[in-house]
Amino acid sequence: METVIGIEDNDDGKLEERGVDRSNSALFSPKQISNPVVYKLVRVEGDGRLVPATDDEVMEVEDFLEYENSDMRVVADTGQSLECISIERSSSGKLRLECSEGVSQLGTSEADLGKLNAKFQYIEQILQKVKQEEKLRLSSRSPVHSHVQIDSQCSADNPVIIEKVQSKTPYQEAPSIASSLNYSHSNQSGSIDQCSRPSEGVIESGSSASAVNSALTHDFSMTDGEICLDKLSVKELHELFKVTFGRETTVKDKQWLRRRIAMSLTNSCDVSATTFTVKDKKITRKCEAESSGNVSAAPVISVENMAGEGDVKYKDSCVVEDCRVDDNQVASETRLETLNTEHELGDEDQQSEERAAKRMRKPTKRYIEELSENESREYNHRSSSSNKNTGHIHVSPTSNKNTGHRHVSPTSQVRPATNALPEARTFVTRLDSLGGYGVQIPCVSRVRRSRPRKTITSLMKFHPTGMVEAAKLGNKVVRDHGSEADSVIQDKISKPSSMPVKIHQPVRPTESASDRMSKSTSESGKEKQCPVTVTTEPRQESKPKKTDTSSCTEERNIVTVPTAKGGMRRKHHRAWTLVEVMKLIEGVSRCGPGRWSEIKRLSFSSYSHRTSVDLKDKWRNLLKASFAPTPADEGMNSRKHGTAPIPEPILVRVRELAEINSQVPPNFSSSKLTTTGGTVSGDRLGYL
DNA sequence: CTTAGGG
DNA sequence: CCCTAAG
Known part of the structure; x- marks a missing residue:
């Protein structure tokens, strides 16, 4: 659904392929091959070999990939279609592949509908095509020109990949092309050069395709504007699956296939029905009532939210469920969410869902x-x-953080x-x-x-x-x-x-x-x-x-x-907030100055920083501030712009406390006790 | 460790 | 804020 292939022919003879590539070539184990969609980052060497990317390379482009993925998802979602794909060889014989995406401006409100209709039309044609092919096969026993066979032919000799592209399907989707491409050079020994052998040109199988397209017979499991996936055969489902997801599937489970396709058609993971009604050329899913409930229950998956930006879409996660991401850190939470909405999933489905959820990153x-x-x-x-x-x-x-x-x-x-x-x-x-x-x-x-x-x-x-x-x-x-x-x-x-x-x-x-x-x-x-x-x-x-x-x-x-020793020391500057200052003052008034550790225990227990030394320092500064500048201003406006002026009352309080503390000790220490300030000190001695 | 003071 | 010396 969102395969992006960007191949650039570097001068150094290396084809660096950035993007997610399905490469199921001989480079990978048979097990992996059996699973058609194994996303793996590869580098295309100059001789056309596909070399698994090293970890470093993966690291290098990881973010890019992420971005690209989400980007492509958006592209697919908004119904944009791939308009042109061309493969040509440079003079050096290297493969050059260019993709350009047609940007269809769909109204935001109508985007979904348009998208669905587009898919529908396309699928309709595909179904007819498949049917036609089957007829042909039955009648002539000639090699069938299904996509699979076409691709295999490509592996034999021809760069047929383009066949599908050139079929007149109005809504060709990028993934399909990509899949074709990959299948083509995957079935051979992983060499792109072989695949893109230019001599043969486009294969003839286009004829069948065009024939199918010209003959629009409406008998294909679609009666009275209703597509019923339940009536489709496995093969048809496979075909549908392929055109929907752009890749093959080996799953024989019809129900699973139906579900998959239904999901794609409705852009929703929560698919409870596999029958779609076409009204006024628009696809509507049956049983919408129950689905809506589900949607509201799990806002993250709601289709309505899909219109967002490049964020990871759950729907797409479902689509690429077979993708094997090496990252084992799966966002289990998202998986849970997904599963919650998928009440009626079969086992296989659940597994797929889990794998689908793997697309989500789990926070480290x-x-x-x-x-x-x-x-x-x-x-x-x-x-x-x-x-x-x-x-x-x-x-x-999604961007709505409050909903989920x-x-x-x-x-x-x-x-x-x-x-x-x-x-x-x-x-x-x-x-x-x-x-x-x-x-x-x-x-x-x-x-x-x-x-x-x-x-x-x-x-x-x-x-x-x-x-x-x-x-x-x-x-x-x-x-x-x-x-x-x-x-x-x-x-x-x-x-x-x-x-x-x-x-x-x-x-x-x-x-x-x-x-x-x-x-x-x-x-x-x-x-x-x-x-x-x-x-x-x-x-x-x-x-x-x-x-x-x-x-x-x-x-x-x-x-x-x-520092003097040549080292570096760290210096944090945490501005003292008003609250802290007030707490400090309160603490001083309660415990008296000097008992900083106690003050810290009492008033600053919740602050991990602000050691007792800090308190002491701050108090010193406060005193300085309260006395030094001008008693009138209290350093309010005389201070520089950056420092928030300390409110007057606070400074007054500081001064009071300072006064006391400056007075009291001498009062007691100076045993002469002239009682001049004695009254004052007596008043405020309470804190001691 | 806490406090006090210098930087 | 940091560092250090002195209880």
């Missing part, structure tokens, strides 16, 4: 972890929306060993929007006493295959969010070493190395996934709000400052 563990992290941190600030306890944001198939129940499978919530205590400093990933995509960038939350590390930026870089790198990262992370003792150990390790060069320790078997390693095994495991799944989540709505503990905005203010 990493990401889930990050989400949970944010969850635990901003737990108080989050509204108790339906997706609260789940990994809310990610899989957002994001049902996350239990496994998604399993948080591996890193139980982030509220106070623990753990790493989080921050979400950046890069080119319209939300990108996860792992970052480390505040680290105290972190030793100068030379390559902080290496945290941002990921080498897909670098296991060592991953291990390093893991260690780094562990070190960063490790327990306090851990960091202390780090200090002890790195401090005495007067060597100017600080090597990061991961490989070095230090005293606690094994400990760290054992701790970091899970971590590094997770880390390793980052490079693989650093992929983008389509829509990252709702970044954590900037309110109090906006971890997101906080994390991005990491600045690396060069």
